[in-house]
Amino acid sequence: MATRLPPVHALSAFEAAARHSSFAVAAEELCITPSALSHRIRLLEEHLCERVFVREGRSVTLTEFGRRYLDVVRVALRTLSDFPLPNKVTQSQLRVKVTVPPTFARYMFMPRLASFTDAYPDIEIEVYLFVPLYDLSLSESDVEIRFGAGEYPNLVTKKLFIEPSFVVASPAYLKTLPPIQSPADLRHARLLRSALEPWQPWFEVAGLDWPEPTTGLRVDDLGLLLEAVKHGHGIGLTRQQFAQDMISKGEVVRVLDTQLATPPHAYYLVHEAQANIRPEVQLFIDWMQATYQQV
Structure with missing residues (x-):
């Protein structure tokens, strides 16, 4: 039987x-966050x-x-570190770990990342994904982009x-509905639901005293929500950065002029x-802020 090792x-x-005798100092030495170090200690205690x-x-x-x-641990780690590795070249690599939501990664992060890697070719970027509103604790990443309140x-x-949110639909789906000339005409449509883009704030701006929809297709991913709109499953809320390519191709169209200027959820x-952020992490944070202030 195989032995389960820590x-x-x-x-x-x-x-x-x-x-x-400090989690914070140990985390700085290992180039991880204190919460990540605490998580590793908990894993060890659960194992033991x-x-x-x-x-x-x-x-x-x-x-x-x-x-x-x-x-026992010190002896084991010393044995591993002292074992000769003739083909290994010692190298110190600057690295930034960033966790981002999938839709942000696809539409907003990857198209702009080259400007950072071109400016700082010696810094490696590691990208991880997480689900907005669900994974709410920092992992082992240095930086996270969160979509929430x-x-x-x-x-x-x-x-x-x-970034304002507005209503979109596919041209094919609109043909199945009576003309939508005012917000109240949405009563004829299937409204796609998402915890990330709730309808209630948009209803208030549109002058509709309607409750949040409780039936119909629900999609808690902004990219998939837009795909659902594109494929005619109903009408949904979206934002310019995500929808502009589909709008330019005619795959979805904007419905009505009403928009919600400050949606309840945004990217943070x-x-x-930390008292001392690693220089490469601070460079990445500064780049992110400068880059997205221009959006």
Whole structure:
């Protein structure tokens, strides 16, 4: 039977935290966020079924088991690090890990990323995806782009840009409906639902005393929502940066002039509050803010 071993990244986090008696200092040494280091320690404790630290405010001390286990871990890590690797070239690589929502990544991040990599060719970018409104804790990323209300306690949060939302439909679907000349004419249409683009704020701007739709197709991804509109499943809310290509191709058309100037959800740049952010991470944050202020 194979023996289940603890993950090496959790062991290195444990050793660093024990050496510094601080999660924050250990996280800085390992170039990860304090929350990511805490997550690794929890993984190790769950694997061992034992506590290795006693947490007292911001300070941490080893338990009796933790002290004994630390000796074993240090021997194991030293054995691994001292093993000769004749073909390995030591190299220090600057790296920024960024987590982004899928639609933002596809329509807004990837088309602009070359301007950063061209300016800073020595900095590697690692891109990870997460689902807006659901994954609300910082992972091992240095920076996250979140789509939400911007209420993230204990995190540095900066709105990237403001973009109105408006109604779109496919030309083929519009042909199946009576003419839509005023917001009230939407009563004849299937309204596509999404927690990311709720209808209620748009209804208020349009002068409609309607409740949020509770039936019909629901899609909690902005890109898939737009695809659903394109394929005639109904009428939906979208934003210019996502829809402009489909609009230019005639695959979807804007319905009515009414738009919601400040939707309840927007894109925010989020990162841990740290006294000393790594220079390459700060360069990336500055680039993101400068780039999306122009949107």
